[in-house]
Amino acid sequence: MVLRLSIGLILFICFHTSNLVAADFRTISNGDWNDPTIWDQGSIPNPTDNVFIDHSVSRTGNYISNGAIRVSINGSLFIEGIQNNGLIEVQGLFRSLTVFNAGDVLIEGAADITDFTNQLSGTLNIAGLLNLTNLTNALGGSVVNVAYLSVSNSLENFGNLELATKESAMLVSGNFINRVGGTFKICGLMGLGDPEDAPTNDPKSFVNNGTIDGCNGGIAGDNFSSITNNGDILNTVFACIESGNITNSGTGSFTISCCFLVDVEAGPNRRLCQGASTQLGGDPSADNGTEPYTYQWNEVGGGIVSTEPNPIVSPTVNTAYVLTLTDSDTPTACVKRDTVIVRVTDKVIARAGEPKFICEGESVTIGVAQTSSCGEAPYTILWSPAEGLDNPSSPNPIASPSSTTQYIVTITDDAGDVDRDTTFVFIQPRPPAAEAGPDQELCNATSTPLEANEVIGGTGAWSVVSGNASITFDDVNDPKTNVNGVGFGDAVLKWTATTGVCQTEDEVIISVAPPASLADAGDNQKLCDQTSTTMSATEPANGSGTWSLAAGSATIVDINDSQTEVTDIPLDGSTVILTWTVSSGVCSSNSDNVEITAQQSPPDIDVGAGQELCNVTETTISASTNAGVAVGGTWSVVSGTANIVDPNAATTDVNGLVVGGSATLKYTISSINCPDSESEITVTVFEEPSDAQAGPDQVLCAGEETTTLDANSPAIGVGEWKIANGNITIDDPTNPKSTVSDLEPGEFELMWVVSNGSCDPNTDVMTLRVYEVPAVEESSVDICIGDEVQLQAIGGDAYAWSPTDGLSQADIANPIANPSTTTTYQVEIIRDFCPNQILDVLVEVREKPDVSVFPTDTTIIIGESIQLRAQGATSYIWAPEDGLDNPSVANPVASPLQNITYKVTGTNEFGCIDEAFVDITIDEEFEIFVPEMFSPNEDGNNDVLFVNVYGIKEVKFQVYDRLGKVVFATENPEVGWDGRFNGEKQNIDAYPYVVTAETFTGRVITKKGAVQLIR
Secondary structure (H helix, E strand, O other), rough: OOOOOOOOOOOOOOOOOOOOHHHOOEOOOOOOOOOOOOOOOOOOOOOOOOOEEOOHHHHHEEEOOEEEEEEEOOOOEEEEEEEOOEEEEEEEEEEEEEEEEEEEEEHHHHEEEEEEEEOOOOOEEEEEEEEEEEEOOOOOOOOOEEEEEEEHHHHHHOOEEOOOOOOOOEEEEEEEEEEEEEEEOOOEEEEEEEOOOOOOOOOOOEEEEEEEEOOOOOEEEEOOOOOOOOOOOOOOOOOOOOOOEEEEEEEEEEEOOOOOOOOEEOOOOOEEEEOOOOEEEOOOOOOOOOOOOOOEEOOOOOOEOOOOOOEEEOOOOOOOOOEEOOOOOOOOOHHHEEEEEEEOOOOOOOOOOOOEEEOOOEEEOOOOOOEEEEEEOOOOOEEEOOOOEEEOOEEEOEEOOOOOOEEEEEEOOOOOOOEEEEEEEEEEEOOOOOOOOOOOOOOEEEOOEEEOOOOOEEEEEEEEEOOOOOOOOOOOOOOOEEEEEEOOEEEEEEEEEOOOOOEEEEEEEEEEEEEOOOOOOOOOOEOOOOOOOOOOOOOOOOOOEEEEEEOOOOOOOOEEEEEEEEOOOOEEEEEEEEEEEEEEEEEEEEEEEEEEEEEOOOOOOOOOOOEEEOOOOEEEOEEEEEEEEOOOEEEEEEEEEEEEEEOOOEEEEOOOOOOOOEEEEEEEOOOOOOEEEEEEEEEEEEOOOOOOOOOOOEEOOOOOOOEEEEOOOOHHHHHHHEEEOOOOEEOOOOOOOOOOOOOOOOOEEEEEEEEOOOOOOOOEEEEEEEOOEEEOOOOOOEEOOOOEOOOOOOOOOOEEEEEEEEOOOOOOOOEEEEOOOEEEEEEEOOOOOOOOOEEEEEEEEEOOOEEEEEEEEEEEEEOOOOOOOOEEOEEEEEEEOOEOOOOOOOOOOOOOOOOEEEEEEEOOOOOOOOEEEEEEEEOOEEEEEEOOOOOOOOOOOOOOOOOOOOOOOEEEEEEOOOOEEEEEOOOOOOOEEEOOOEEEOOOOOEEEEEEEEEEEOOOEEEEOOOOOOOO
């Protein structure tokens, strides 16, 4: 069983009553200990001096105090070493490396001291909290009224040591010895040897050579090698150890009664600004033991505050809070308590933070998140010494000291109040560089010795970075220890060398390989037309496989892939041997071979198309490839009758063929890896076909659309009708008596072809004539008088037209008719094999129109127009169209620019036409006229000046004043000058002008002059 006892147990504060009053003390402001007006430099007050400290005071060096020092609850004293011959009374915080006490020390607040020696007649009264590394209570010394005392290394008592009440508590994490003559009264609870708090984890011992008054209290021992009593025990003492011996060779007795104590944490002491709140308790406030926990918070000297684990309080005065904790299984006698002090102030509070530990050459940020609080902002911050700080005025400077340094922060608020706090930066040496030893490769092993270096001046420790979860070390602190349970694969182990907070580390890799699996390279492979293939080796369960080329020529794409592709395999049938080797780390490897042969497919064979012969019994056959004559093959008879003269020759004669039969022959080139290459040819021998007889010629009259043919049926071969010329449909071309349909007039030749295989066919031809239906192309036509028309009859062998008047010829199919009056012509259509037929054609003769035009001939000035008029018809077309506004009306307007003759063509209602002509001559004369004067006096006469033109296509008219300025300009002859410029009337004067004109023939004319403006 393991008994854990936390540092904080219980604190009952009994404030010491001194004969001194506050007025007797001199207040030390700003920590000015060396003020010569107060005491001698380099000393602390003499016996007549009293010092009252209500701020933070921090000094280095060793001092002798013969007077009295009182540290108020708002103050703190930090001093390197002190010999007290007078009185030290602490309600706030007191820190020192060494204290030699020959006077009185009263701790009502808290103290943190490394070495405390209570000398002869020295009194140490612990009504508050005292943390010590080492405590020596010399003969004649007294440590009394213990509320809470923690000794982390060793406690040696020669004098009087009392835990006078059941609420008292003391923790000794190191060795405890009560010397001969020492008295130890324990009414509270004493914890021994907690390895979490002890400087090392070595077992500790408790030895009593003096007198112990158990007072029904108890001693709880954890991981002690022994509890030994050689003295006197006046009352029962409870003891509990996990292992070791309890020896009682003195008087009295131990009661072995282990109670499992929970860990209780009331939280650190703190200072608050007036009106602020804080949360009590730790994180967590209770640990170990058995849940549920029962919490009770009390104010010292007051009532219950809360039953929660972390209550929030808002004290207005300095207050101590006690947390009483009980778990579900702990006896009442083993209830745990812890105390926290909350000090309340209105003045500025300085916080330097906890001491920091760094390695040589490192930096660290000092101070806390809220270095200054309370008082009146803004604050002035100053750290000292400034050496090693990046910014002494920063709340959180970065410290880079070269040696262990005490830093003091001084906070001054806006009201001039000052507070100080002290912290330390401890420089610790770096350990030697850690060397974890060489990496190891093992085969099928579970343990191996390690080879790390010794850590001189520090400690070393092994840890597992990665690997099997079951890895253990025989001794984690032994550099040469055995590591166990490494298993297969890689385990990364770390060797860490530590001195204080400084560490160096190194890693070693332990690789354990399993025995290699049996190699299986897969089946041998025979390839055809493949220069690459995929391997099929078995992937090893243990180890890894590698391919290598043992014989032959090939390329392995990925030597580590069991299914790798192999390329560049020759197709010459040679053997390629690949080896699959399975290796596993340093374990033995094994191999297996696979053989690969690859051949090229035999070439494709061409024996040609089948042969069709006529009336012969022998022929020649030949086999070839793309490269030429086929070699290495053999001919064979697949079916039929034939004799192959030389079966092993690519080209050979074949005889013994049967006329009227066929034989199939095959040429084969064989292969081992690939399918055989082969090709067949069929030789067929045909007989001569029978004679062809197409039957008699046929003549059909109009309207007969089908007829039946009459060819012979051949005894040898097959017959087929073919059309020599014409476009008809033979219903069944292979039927000698087939029907012919869809007949149209015309003459056709049909051929009856009798064929048999490759023999020449026999042919006969018959003629089929189909008469047209007798007809005339048009039975009625109109012509204009004096015109002619060609008549057309069809469907006969001869024709006879009547009457013959007006006909060019009466015995042809298409005479020309030119009757003077309307006439009906008859035509007799004569046929040799079919009946004749008489048909009529009406030729109706129409009158022509009489077209005239007005005027007949005329002359116009260029640029002018004239309207033409035609009459005598119903519609008109004029030509050419040049200068006409509409060439399709009877009366177009003509505006020609040159001499021209217009023709008008008139058409009447019968479509008969007549023509008329008119000549137009163009007069190209022109004129430009500008008056010599005008009078713009608005009397309605000659008020506007115009330029007058004819025969002109474009004109530009400009008028100037005497200075050459244009006062009027226009390009429109219809626009004139009113004698104004910009709206102003111009003076009576002569005004020059310029006229620029272009005629319709493109001639450019310029005329200049002057016009007189009068009023």
